[in-house]
Amino acid sequence: IRNHESLLKAFGKQFPSDLYVSTSSWLNPIDLPRLRDAEASYPVLIDHLIVFDIDVTPLSLKNLEKAKKIAKGLHSFVMENEPVEFVHATFSGSKGFHLIYKDKDRTKFGIPEPKEREETVRQERKDLLSRVLGRGFEVDERITADTRRIIRLPGSIHGKTGFQCTKIDIAQFDQPLIQLLEQIPKIDFAVNIPKKAKVIVK
Numbered sequence: 001i002r003n004h005e006s007l008l009k010a011f012g013k014q015f016p017s018d019l020y021v022s023t024s025s026w027l028n029p030i031d032l033p034r035l036r037d038a039e040a041s042y043p044v045l046i047d048h049l050i051v052f053d054i055d056v057t058p059l060s061l062k063n064l065e066k067a068k069k070i071a072k073g074l075h076s077f078v079m080e081n082e083p084v085e086f087v088h089a090t091f092s093g094s095k096g097f098h099l100i101y102k103d104k105d106r107t108k109f110g111i112p113e114p115k116e117r118e119e120t121v122r123q124e125r126k127d128l129l130s131r132v133l134g135r136g137f138e139v140d141e142r143i144t145a146d147t148r149r150i151i152r153l154p155g156s157i158h159g160k161t162g163f164q165c166t167k168i169d170i171a172q173f174d175q176p177l178i179q180l181l182e183q184i185p186k187i188d189f190a191v192n193i194p195k196k197a198k199v200i201v202k
Contacts, residue, residue: 010013017159019199023143024048040115048121048147049082050103050128053140055096059161060197065177067096072173074137075099082128086170093158093165096191097152118147162190 001007016131025047026032033040052113054071071089078084084101092098108124111117125145134137143149152158164185172180183191 017157017160019153019156020110023149023154024053024147028118030053033163043118044114045109045121045147047109048103048125049087049103050078050082050125050150051149052078052099052132052137053141053143053151054099054138055092055094055140057140058197059095059096059191059193061177061193061195063095063197064181064193068177068180070141070171071097071099071140072170074132074139075170075173076137077132077137088154088167089173090152090154090165091163091168091180092154093163093184094157094161097144097168122147144153157187161193162187 001011020170021077022029024045027044027046032043052071052074054067054074056067056070062097067191075086076090078099078101079086082101083104085104087100088100089100108120111120122145125147128139129139129144132144143151154165154167156165158165166184168180168183172183
């Protein structure tokens with residue numbers, strides 16, 4: 001997908017309810033084999049973004065406020081302690097926020113053997129995740145170290161809530177939550193986010 005026009009062409013007349021983008025760049029991203037696929041040739045990882053997914057469930061203004069505080073604190077910690085370049089933050093369109101960074105250390109992406117390269121990246125991400133969790137930041141543990149992960153595409157609508165997954169400025173974490181949400185585009189029949197979420201007993 002090179003641009004907006006090619007994206008629309010790929011959709012044709014059938015628009016999906018949700019859109020996602022890979023956290024990795026591959027030499028050949030088409031028909032990417034699964035990690036356990038031993039028969040296919042091993043894919044060549046070119047780059048992998050550092051992604052933190054902060055979700056506080058269930059959806060409510062109270063939980064979103066908590067997610068906002070986590071995201072703000074985590075961003076400060078990462079920028080002060082890790083060799084990264086900030087790319088952007090997004091409101092996910094639902095229960096929280098995504099923080100996206102570029103890895104400044106490029107040596108691992110020069111490892112000649114593709115499998116060793118990806119495993120090295122995955123291990124470094126696991127180590128980073130361990131440091132983040134060790135400092136008490138609540139993030140989705142499945143996202144950061146997964147080189148085959150996809151995340152919601154900024155600019156797309158969240159199919160369940162009707163809010164747009166939207167890039168936000170770090171300074172917006174200092175705004176009152178209601179003010180921040182007023183700046184997020186949404187469809188006419190988007191959900192009304194409750195102040196407090198009802199605890200559902202399974």
